[in-house]
Amino acid sequence: MTRVPAPRLPTVSDVASVAGVSRQTVSNVLNAPDIVRPDTRGRVERAIADLGYRPHASARRLRTRKSSTIGIRLDPVQNGISGAVLDRFLHAVTEQADARDHRILLYTAAGPDDEIAQFRRLLDGADVDGFVLTSTFFDDPRTEWLIDAGADFVTFGRPWGLDDMGDPQHRWVDVDGRAGVASATDDLLARGATHVAFLGWPEGSGAGDDRRRGWRDALGSRGALDPASIDALDLAVEDSVPLASAAVRSALAAGVTVDAVVCASDTLALGASVVLGSTVPVVGYDDTPVASALGLSSVEQPLVEVAGAVLSLLLDDSEPRHRLLRPRTIWR
Template sequence: MQKVATIEDVAREAGVSRQTVSNVINAPSKVRESTRQKVHTAIEALGYSPNATARRLRTQRSSTIGVRLDAFSGGVSGVVLDRFVHALTEHASTRGLRVLLYAARTVEEELRQINELADGGEVDAIILTGTSREDRRADRLLERGMPFAAFGRPWGADDIAKADHPWVDCDGAAGTRAATEHLLERAGTRIAFVGWPSDSETGDDRERGWREVIGPRAGDDSAPRVSSEGGVAEAQVAVRSLLRDKAIDGIVCASDALAIGAHLAAVETGRPELQIVGFDNTAAAEALGLSSLEQLPERIAAALLEMLMGPEDSRITHPPAPTGLLVKPQLIIRQA
């Protein structure tokens, strides 16, 4: 059976962008005559037939926002996005909107999903999660003119002042700054940091807050930095070695999984009272009585909807203004 040509096939054949093909079909006056001719030649050669039903649907409103459903990963720290999606669904419902969850294991899969949802008129907007530097998903949505916002910053220079799309993110550095200041006041001056390898943008942001408070001592024997690629078990091994070699008053961690590993190591080395602060405020951290930083995903969800719709509107009528917002996490103190 012969494969049905897509708009991407036409773009590739004509040597133009997908958006240019879309303009030739839907707004030809925007495109030069020579380019229009190339596109029409490619359409004829491939037998491409624009989907009239999809174009009709795109002119209507679906009252639906699309969000990718992350693959289940288990562990301690996989609950933040679950809480975010739950909060987003509740806040959207009060504005008369639905949330459509779609699955994608890779960026390529998500790009295809974005195209299908937009072409089919199934969503009015999309909220991205798990953002990264030079995010191809954001580029695709900007190219298509699809309203969207992101839970997560673009990770470029001067994100807030030079944002090219709306986003909301947890201010990780502000959180670990508050945690480090708390431990300096309550525990002592020798505050360690347990984080991920330095190629993690989120991890680097959270480490930065600790470094800003500790200053030049960050990384030396009085304020060591420990790296753990994995979760609880790996952090337990790393912190066990740290506590046997150095005198530490407290530990700031980049996640609750790392904090739980650090706590198990502290118990194992005879220091169950060691002050430790995690990040994400999971139920596991609460059950162990560990202090942690609460990301406030409910506040983030509400802020994203306001960016897409304004403070009171019930419809997404135009692409939202590009702006960035950092939400400071709340320090939840549980250890005396």
């Protein structure tokens, strides 16, 4: 069978020949049209249209250092429950970036140093115009490296431990976990609970500590429990279903009264519900598909709104440069 060769694509030389100009003039029309005389520019543009010429994307990227591409790390899945929130964020930001004629480039990294190496490689190759960082933490070296490199970036999550409201170099979008957990706790108290436990992560996690403060705010405002009783209701484990179950069992065995639980994640909420069943209200965080399938109440992050705010800060350089969005509790 005879193979028919594909038709040759038009080149800059073809456009220059048809328009009767030099290759440099064609390049100027493509990259700096204002410096070309209107009549000459018109001839070149007509030749481009007649030939169906399309500039090579890679060559244009190297010339302009613009790729219309945003880099985001694809985080490793820690478990099949709470890790779903970043998957949903990636879907939302990819769809909204496409509507803005931008692409999302996903990369992987084994840790902060490895991610910084990825930054350097992607910036050196002009593969991306900027980055969206996720999973921020205290003393995060990634943000300082990007600032020193003069790179554009926005974080989904505050730069914990810094002057995050006053520093214009740190553009960020976050969800107010403190307010979300406080609201869920207030609702449980209003429904008749008196001993609302908090099942969270060990101290040192920016997001986790923020959610714990919301729970303490709500309990403290009621003034019904003394500090020792509140401390006894404060449970901390790593994000694991078995560890969460064990923490609740241990508290009950120690005689701690628990008539409701608000959790830092849906993973922890599932662990608590395994022990408490349906008799004690349990509220998770992130409203993952698992929470929905099992009928667990959960604090929902507005991820579509987060994605829009992230892109607005990155692409439009809009003000204010920090966005703290409020979540809502989905009751089931």
